[in-house]
Amino acid sequence: xxxxxxxxxxxxxxxxxxxxxxxxxxxxxxxxxxxxxxxxxxxxxxxxxxxxxxxxxxxxxxxxxxxxxxxxxxxxxxxxxxxxxxxxxxxxxxxxxxxxxxxxxxxxxxxxxxxxxxxxxxxxxxxxxxxxxxxxxxxxxxxxxxxxxxxxxxxxxxxxxxxxxxxxxxxxxxxxxxxxxxxxxxxxxxxxxxxxxxxxxxxxxxxxxxxxxxxxxxxxxxxxxxxxxxxxxxxxxxxxxxxxxxxxxxxxxxxxxxxxxxxxxxxxxxxxxxxxxxxxxxxxxxxxxxxxxxxxxxxxxxxxxxxxxxxxxxxxxxxxxxxxxxxxxxxxxxxxxxxxxxxxxxxxxxxxxxxxxxxxxxxxxxxxxxxxxxxxxxxxxxxxxxxxxxxxxxxxxxxxxxxxxxxxxxxxxxx
Amino acid sequence: xxxxxxxxxxxxxxxxxxxxxxxxxxxxxxxxxxxxxxxxxxxxxxxxxxxxxxxxxxxxxxxxxxxxxxxxxxxxxxxxxxxxxxxxxxxxxxxxxxxxxxxxxxxxxxxxxxxxxxxxxxxxxxxxxxxxxxxxxxxxxxxxxxxxxxxxxxxxxxxxxxxxxxxxxxxxxxxxxxxxxxxxxxxxxxxxxxxxxxxxxxxxxxxxxxxxxxxxxxxxxxxxxxxxxxxxxxxxxxxxxxxxxxxxxxxxxxxxxxxxxxxxxxxxxxxxxxxxxxxxxxxxxxxxxxxxxxxxxxxxxxxxxxxxxxxxxxxxxxxxxxxxxxxxxxxxxxxxxxxxxxxxxxxxxxxxxxxxxxxxxxxxxxxxxxxxxxxxxxxxxxxxxxxxxxxxxxxxxxxxxxxxxxxxxxxxxxx
Numbered sequence: 001x002x003x004x005x006x007x008x009x010x011x012x013x014x015x016x017x018x019x020x021x022x023x024x025x026x027x028x029x030x031x032x033x034x035x036x037x038x039x040x041x042x043x044x045x046x047x048x049x050x051x052x053x054x055x056x057x058x059x060x061x062x063x064x065x066x067x068x069x070x071x072x073x074x075x076x077x078x079x080x081x082x083x084x085x086x087x088x089x090x091x092x093x094x095x096x097x098x099x100x101x102x103x104x105x106x107x108x109x110x111x112x113x114x115x116x117x118x119x120x121x122x123x124x125x126x127x128x129x130x131x132x133x134x135x136x137x138x139x140x141x142x143x144x145x146x147x148x149x150x151x152x153x154x155x156x157x158x159x160x161x162x163x164x165x166x167x168x169x170x171x172x173x174x175x176x177x178x179x180x181x182x183x184x185x186x187x188x189x190x191x192x193x194x195x196x197x198x199x200x201x202x203x204x205x206x207x208x209x210x211x212x213x214x215x216x217x218x219x220x221x222x223x224x225x226x227x228x229x230x231x232x233x234x235x236x237x238x239x240x241x242x243x244x245x246x247x248x249x250x251x252x253x254x255x256x257x258x259x260x261x262x263x264x265x266x267x268x269x270x271x272x273x274x275x276x277x278x279x280x281x282x283x284x285x286x287x288x289x290x291x292x293x294x295x296x297x298x299x300x301x302x303x304x305x306x307x308x309x310x311x312x313x314x315x316x317x318x319x320x321x322x323x324x325x326x327x328x329x330x331x332x333x334x335x336x337x338x339x340x341x342x343x344x345x346x347x348x349x350x351x352x353x354x355x356x357x358x359x360x361x362x363x364x365x366x367x368x369x370x371x372x373x374x375x376x377x378x379x380x381x382x383x384x385x386x387x388x389x390x391x392x393x394x395x396x397x398x399x400x401x402x403x404x405x406x407x408x409x410x411x412x413x414x415x
Numbered sequence: 416x417x418x419x420x421x422x423x424x425x426x427x428x429x430x431x432x433x434x435x436x437x438x439x440x441x442x443x444x445x446x447x448x449x450x451x452x453x454x455x456x457x458x459x460x461x462x463x464x465x466x467x468x469x470x471x472x473x474x475x476x477x478x479x480x481x482x483x484x485x486x487x488x489x490x491x492x493x494x495x496x497x498x499x500x501x502x503x504x505x506x507x508x509x510x511x512x513x514x515x516x517x518x519x520x521x522x523x524x525x526x527x528x529x530x531x532x533x534x535x536x537x538x539x540x541x542x543x544x545x546x547x548x549x550x551x552x553x554x555x556x557x558x559x560x561x562x563x564x565x566x567x568x569x570x571x572x573x574x575x576x577x578x579x580x581x582x583x584x585x586x587x588x589x590x591x592x593x594x595x596x597x598x599x600x601x602x603x604x605x606x607x608x609x610x611x612x613x614x615x616x617x618x619x620x621x622x623x624x625x626x627x628x629x630x631x632x633x634x635x636x637x638x639x640x641x642x643x644x645x646x647x648x649x650x651x652x653x654x655x656x657x658x659x660x661x662x663x664x665x666x667x668x669x670x671x672x673x674x675x676x677x678x679x680x681x682x683x684x685x686x687x688x689x690x691x692x693x694x695x696x697x698x699x700x701x702x703x704x705x706x707x708x709x710x711x712x713x714x715x716x717x718x719x720x721x722x723x724x725x726x727x728x729x730x731x732x733x734x735x736x737x738x739x740x741x742x743x744x745x746x747x748x749x750x751x752x753x754x755x756x757x758x759x760x761x762x763x764x765x766x767x768x769x770x771x772x773x774x775x776x777x778x779x780x781x782x783x784x785x786x787x788x789x790x791x792x793x794x795x796x797x798x799x800x801x802x803x804x805x806x807x808x809x810x811x812x813x814x815x816x817x818x819x820x821x822x823x824x825x826x827x828x829x830x
Contacts, residue, residue, distance in 0.1 A: 016471035050491060056431035057498045065501075068509050069494035072487035076465060079484035083472045086480075094483050098513070099558055143514055143535075 002167035003035040003125065007135065007157030010044035011174045012231040013077050016084075023084035024235035025172075026130060030090055032239050036130045037121065037164065039157035040081050042073025063108035067137070067147045070109075071097070074134035074153070081132050092130040095120070097145070102138035102156065104146045111146035113138060113155070113218075116163035133160055154215035162222035169224055170246075171211065172231035177247035178203070178210050180413035181265035186405050188414035192263060194248045196358045199263045202390045206266035206354045216249070223251040261366065262357035262411040265404050266390075269351045271301060272324040273383065273394060274331060275316040278342025281308035285339065289315055292334040298323045302352070302385045302392065312342070316383055318394065321348055350382065351400040354392040355407060367391050373410040379403055417582035418450040418540065422550065422572030425459035426589045427646040428492050431499075438499035439650035440587075441545060445505055447654050451545045452536065452579065454572035455496050457488025478523035482552070482562045485524075486512070489549035489568070496547050507545040510535070512560070517553035517571065519561045526561035528553060528570070528633075531578035548575055569630035577637035584639055585661075586626065587646035592662035593618070593625050595828035596680035601820050603829035607678060609663045611773045614678045617805045621681035621769045631664070638666040676781065677772035677826040680819050681805075684766045686716060687739035688798065688809060689746060690731040693757025696723035700754065704730055707749040713738045717767070717800045717809065727757070731798055733809065736763055765797065766815040769807040770822060782806050788825040794818055 006029070008022050022040065030036045050069050054061045078094035085092035097104075100121060104111035121131045135153025140146050148155055154171060161169035176191065178200065183189040195203075197220035204213040210228055219226040229246025279285055286305065293300060302318045319327045328346055336344060360366050370391055374381060379402065383394035395403055408414065421444070423437050437455065445451045465484050469476045493509035500507035512519075515536060519526035536546045550568025555561050563570055569586060576584035591606065593615065598604040610618075612635035619628040625643055634641040644661025694700055701720065708715060717733045734742045743761055751759060775781050785806055789796060794817065798809035810818055823829065 016468055020472060053431055053491070053495055054498055057435060057495060058502045061498050062501055065494040065497045065509055068497075068511070069491050072490050075487050075490075076468070076484050079480040080468055080472060082480040082483075083469055083476050086477055087473045094480055096483070096560075145511075 003037070003164055004029060005037045005039065005157055005161035005164070005166045005169040007153060007169065007171045008038070008040045008231060009153070009173050010041040010046070012172055013040050013042070013081070014044040016080065019077075019080050020084045020087070021235045022081060022231070023088050023090070026085060027088040027090045028235065028239055030130055035125045037125070037160060037166070038081065038130060038132045039135045039153060039160060040074070040077045040132065041135050041153040042077055046073040046076070064144055067108045067145050070147050071134070071137045071145045074136050078132045078134050085130055085132075090130055091128050092132060093124050094132040096134045097137035097156075098139035098143075100133055100160075102133075102159070104138035104140055104148070106140040106142065106144070106146065108144075108146055110149040111138060111140065113148070113159045116159055118163050121160075121164065148214075152212070152214075154212045155218055158215045158218045158222075158224060158226060162218060162224050166224065169219065169226045171226060171228050173210070173228060174230070174232060175210060175228070176230035176232075176245065177228055178208070178249075178264070180263065181404055181408050182267075185401050186265075186408045189408065190413055190415040192247050194250055195263055197249055197251050198389055199356050199358050200249050202354070202356045202387070203264055203266045206268060206352065206356065206390065206392065208264075208266050211249075219249060220251060225250060261359035261363045262355050262413065263359075264356050264413070265407050265411075266354045266356055267351060267400055267404055269397060269400065270321055271318040271350065271352055271394075272321045272346060272348040273316060273318050273350050274324070274327060274344070274346045275314060276331065276335070276339070276341045276344055277314045278312050279315060279339050281311055281313040285313070286315065288339055289331070289335055290317065292330050293317075293319075293327055296326060296330050298327050298330070302383060302394065304383050304385065318350075318352070318383070324348055349397040350394050351397045352392050352394050353400065353403045353407065354390050355411065356390045358389050360389050360391075369410060370407060373406050374403060377402055377406050418452070418579055419444060420452045420454065420572055420576035420579070420581045420584040422568060422584065422586045423453070423455045423646060424568070424588050425456040425461070427587055428455050428457070428496070429459040431495065434492075434495050435499045435502070436650045437496060437646070438503050438505070441500060442503040442505045443650065443654055445545055450540045452540070452575060452581070453496065453545060453547045454550045454568060454575060455489070455492045455547065456550050456568040457492055461488040461491070479559055482523045482560050485562050486549070486552045486560045489551050493547045493549050500545055500547075505545055506543050507547060508539050509547040511549045512552035512571075513554035513558075515548055515575075517548075517574070519553035519555055519563070521555040521557065521559070521561065523559075523561055525564040526553060526555065528563070528574045531574060533578050536575075536579065563629075567627070567629075569627045570633055573630045573633045573637075573639060573641060577633060577639050581639065584634065584641045586641060586643050588625070588643060589645070589647060590625060590643070591645035591647075591660065592643055593623070593664075593679070595678065596682075596819055596823050600816050601680075601823045604823065605828055605830035607662050609665055610678055612664055612666050613804055614771050614773050615664050617769070617771045617802070618679055618681045621683060621767065621771065621805065621807065623679075623681050626664075634664060635666060640665060676774035676778045677770050677828065678774075679771050679828070680822050680826075681769045681771055682766060682815055682819055684812060684815065685736055686733040686765060686767055686809075687736045687761060687763040688731060688733050688765050689739070689742060689759070689761045690729060691746065691750070691754070691756045691759055692729045693727050694730060694754050696726055696728040700728070701730065703754055704746070704750050705732065707745050708732075708734075708742055711741060711745050713742050713745070717798060717807065719798050719800065733765075733767070733798070739763055764812040765809050766812045767807050767809050768815065768818045768822065769805050770826065771805045773804050775804050775806075784825060785822060788821050789818060792817055792821050
């Protein structure tokens with residue numbers, strides 16, 4: 001008998017009919033002898049409805065009150081799922097975040113989990129209950145309700161699973177696993193049976209939307225087996241088959257046999273580029289440029305500084321496209337008077353394409369193969385950034401699909 | 416500076432626009448120098464929507480889970496009202512029942528308040544906050560959310576006001592006070608400026624729907640001034656005028672100057688009558704008849720036993736109309752074989768009409784005036800029951816409006 005955590009997204013909880021399908025699935029797992037904890041999201045659309053009501057009142061809502069309001073969506077879900085399990089003849093009990101309690105800091109609307117008290121949950125499990133815990137929320141030291149931010153139910157599920165020492169956390173969603181790239185762009189994209197946390201982390205940070213990045217960090221930190229699988233299958237499907245479906249995210253590299261060099265191609269269109277050209281290559285120049293940007297609370301992703309040339313260098317970085325205007329104002333208003341750069345330019349019509357793979361560590365030549373592929377397609381590379389298990393390039397936005405397809409093929413990722 | 420509690424019903428909270436009107440009204444009271452606590456209901460329709468979702472899943476829902484679900488309606492309301500107050504430039508903070516905490520027993524869906532901890536609320540008030548507390552709910556000793564049952568927001572408001580030693584509890588609703596009788600039946604019905612708790616209690620128990628009976632009991636127990644007034648007036652109306660509007664429910668008889676003998680006429684059509692005729696008038700007969708009815712969990716309202724006649728007596732009682740069938744089964748199946756009554760009869764086409772007035776205590780002749788009035792209209796009285804401040808009669812259902820109008824006029828209650 002092992003302890004299993006299931007997480008169901010808003011689409012799986014969208015109607016009382018679907019909630020009853022979730023209950024059937026959970027009941028099947030319990031009857032197979034597992035101790036079950038379930039973390040459901042709010043019914044799809046509900047969180048938006050609640051935030052919409054707040055927005056009707058004010059554009060600048062107090063975050064504590066926003067959390068008070070938004071947390072109710074999951075509370076309704078846990079109660080309904082508990083009723084649906086009772087109907088399946090299964091003992092079940094629901095808990096809100098504060099009832100567990102899931103303790104967080106006080107960063108309303110984007111709180112971080114600090115600890116989870118497992119006493120009540122464990123007692124109920126020992127008494128044969130399926131325990132249902134709200135995702136997305138907790139309680140801060142002053143007793144206020146906090147939410148973890150959008151997508152926080154994934155993080156809740158992984159955190160609860162880690163706190164309970166669960167055997168595995170199964171994240172049921174509307175895709176059937178993690179793919180080598182987005183199947184909407186590359187029809188031949190292949191589902192990965194396994195992927196490492198490090199790769200998943202890179203993919204999430206590079207734009208893959210399968211899992212929220214913080215949930216992957218959590219799973220990695222606690223070395224928790226996490227599986228992404230489909231909630232759209234028949235709830236009565238064979239359990240052994242279901243338990244092997246989807247994509248397992250694992251923390252042990254050697255669990256992945258015959259590791260492919262590259263696991264996937266990620267991409268995103270959310271960024272914009274700023275280049276500060278012709279600045280004196282002196283110590284402190286990076287800080288002079290990025291200090292004021294950070295002070296304005298603008299997140300910077302890629303940062304590139306080219307080798308200097310006649311004592312001058314070019315400095316480029318990317319920010320979220322929504323923050324380009326604000327970042328440019330900082331650079332032109334505060335930075336330029338200080339550093340007297342020759343030229344400041346920017347571009348929003350860029351995209352970032354990345355190849356990710358843990359196998360890259362022990363293989364040379366991945367970068368050159370990537371650059372060669374893009375070159376063959378006539379795609380100019382504007383920026384390059386590498387980490388131990390990924391290479392990202394910034395290219396012209398209009399070539400994104402072309403680049404993703406070409407790289408997917410070049411690295412032999414087709415199904 | 417005095418501490419005032421406002422309670423707003425679901426109709427007053429029905430939209431974000433109306434919530435902003437509530438906020439304007441509360442802000443006006445705070446600016447006038449009062450410490451303000453507000454207890455709003457769920458947005459109208461919301462509790463029914465939530466219970467409807469539960470009903471889609473099961474006809475026999477676990478009451479703990481039902482409370483987990485239903486309590487969210489008020490949680491959304493307090494958050495939204497807090498945001499609306501912020502927009503009015505007023506410091507405000509919302510609390511759920513468990514955050515206060517409002518401690519109740521564990522009778523899910525119909526819990527009773529046991530105690531209210533006023534420390535957090537009082538601290539916020541001292542710091543200049545308007546404090547918004549969810550109605551209708553609390554927390555039980557095991558940390559589960561409980562609800563007080565439908566209409567429980569009135570009770571919450573009164574209980575919070577009592578716990579804080581508030582100067583007055585204002586219950587804003589969609590009627591503008593307590594009337595001598597229902598204005599839909601008697602056009603000349605008059606709003607009462609004041610009414611005693613005892614009268615209000617009788618009126619509530621006799622069918623008046625203005626206030627939930629438990630809230631009146633609470634207010635009486637703690638001698639809390641409670642006012643019922645309209646939420647449909649202009650929120651910017653003159654405060655002194657608003658503070659005197661509606662009906663004040665007071666616990667001091669002598670506060671009511673020139674007390675009318677009769678305060679109002681109450682009525683209801685919810686009851687049915689059962690008569691057990693021709694039973695031996697021996698000790699224990701009432702218990703033999705009503706014991707099995709009570710054991711079947713059927714509430715009995717009026718109980719009448721006539722003087723005996725040749726050692727035999729007739730015994731009548733009323734039950735809720737919905738329980739007539741069940742009560743008859745008990746009487747015929749369990750009681751009749753024991754007592755061998757001559758005849759068992761029942762009628763559902765009855766109604767109860769009552770005159771209520773604290774002044775009745777010191778006035779003889781109220782009963783005879785009531786009976787004379789009904790007699791003049793040709794209305795036969797089937798049952799009579801009296802208490803210190805009310806006289807109720809059971810009459811044929813079809814005469815109800817006629818009886819109410821005739822009595823309203825006979826006792827000089829017209830506006």
